[in-house]
Amino acid sequence: MMKNKRIIADISVIAFFLIVSLLLFLYLRGGKEGSEVRVMVEGKEIGVYSLSKDGEYTLNGGTNILTIKDGKAYMVDADCPDKLCVRQGKIHRNGETITCLPNKLTVTVIEEEGEVDFVL
Numbered sequence: 001m002m003k004n005k006r007i008i009a010d011i012s013v014i015a016f017f018l019i020v021s022l023l024l025f026l027y028l029r030g031g032k033e034g035s036e037v038r039v040m041v042e043g044k045e046i047g048v049y050s051l052s053k054d055g056e057y058t059l060n061g062g063t064n065i066l067t068i069k070d071g072k073a074y075m076v077d078a079d080c081p082d083k084l085c086v087r088q089g090k091i092h093r094n095g096e097t098i099t100c101l102p103n104k105l106t107v108t109v110i111e112e113e114g115e116v117d118f119v120l
Contacts, residue, residue, distance in 0.1 A: 034094040034109030042104045063103040
C-alpha cells in the first residue's frame with residue numbers, strides 16, 4: 001500500500017512539472033511579433049533596424065554580420081571562435097535576443113516604440 005502511494009506521488013510531481021514546462025513553453029513561443037532589432041555593443045546602442053526591411057548589416061567594426069530577411073533577424077557570420085551567435089537562429093518575437101559574448105554584442109527584438117515587452 002505504501003508503495004502505491006509513493007508511485008502516485010511521483011507521477012503527480014512529474015505531471016506537475018510537465019504541465020508547468022508546457023505552459024511556459026507556450027507562453028514564450030506565443031510572444032508578440034517585434035518590429036525592430038536593437039543592436040548594442042558593450043551596453044551602448046549602435047543601431048536600430050526594422051524587421052520589415054530586408055538587409056545585411058556589418059556590426060561592431062566587422063566582427064559580426066547581421067541579416068534581416070522576411071521579418072526575421074539572424075547572425076550569418078562572426079569572427080569569434082565558437083560562433084554561438086550564428087547558431088542561435090532567427091529571432092522575430094519581442095524580447096528575443098542573439099548574444100555574442102566574445103564581441104560584447106547583443107541583438108534584441110523590440111517593439112516600434114523601442115520597448116521590450118518581455119525578457120527572460
